[in-house]
Amino acid sequence: MNQVDDLAEILPSLLPRLWRFGLRLARNKEDAEDLVQRACVRALERRHQLQPGTSALSWTFSIMHSVWLNEVRARQIRSRASLEWSEELVDTVATPAGSNPELKVLYWEIMKAVDELPDAQRVVMLLVASEGLSYQEAADTLGIPIGTVMSRLARARLTIGQRFHNDGRRAVRSPASREAGNMRDPRVV
Structure with a gap:
């Protein structure tokens, strides 16, 4: 079979x-x-x-x-x-952190931010971040080049990060994202 x-x-x-x-x-x-x-x-x-x-x-x-x-x-x-x-x-x-109200609120805020992304970015974010597909698997699934997946994912993450920064909330960031954040153009606010 x-x-x-x-x-x-x-x-x-x-x-x-x-x-x-x-x-x-x-x-x-x-x-x-x-x-x-x-x-x-x-x-x-x-x-x-x-x-x-x-x-x-x-x-x-x-x-x-x-x-x-x-x-x-x-x-x-x-x-x-x-x-x-x-x-x-x-x-x-279902929220994975239902016992912690602060994490539950953060979780729903993140999900709302993902829902508000443009469809192309939202679908890539869902496939890679939620469903755990590799960039190549997501590219194959959507019938687009892997570079497009990476670009859409980067823009989606940037949009979500800016949303939390602009809302005055402190997002949890990995050491790599902190390092990348320190390399921002100082002229950009």
Whole structure:
């Protein structure tokens, strides 16, 4: 039995990660459910396209991203046709630090900052930082060069860092980011 034949057996184990990614993309529980369902159906219908050696998870993330982009485009067309679309944020993502209120607040502020990123940066941030994909896996998933992934991720991190700096909050920084921060142009405030 090869990877293509195994997809139907593998897919259920991927559902928690697909659900999490779908929820972060769609920002709405019902839309995320639809997105995950459409991505799984498409993956099963096109399982013959899964190349040997390709991660089933990355491949399914790629399908989900494609389905989501199609939905975004359809929404834009509907909005031009004066059809209203209502989005409602769902508070379903569990916090890893639920016992510490300060960390919980910081966690939600970071998630809100990620949600407010432009879509291209947000998707890269979700794949790399949330889902743990390598830069190359994220590039393959999105069908873009690895340099574009690195650039979008850098801009996303800079945007989030500036947001916390501008809000007067002290963000937790690694030694490497502190060192990079010390090399900023002193003329830039």
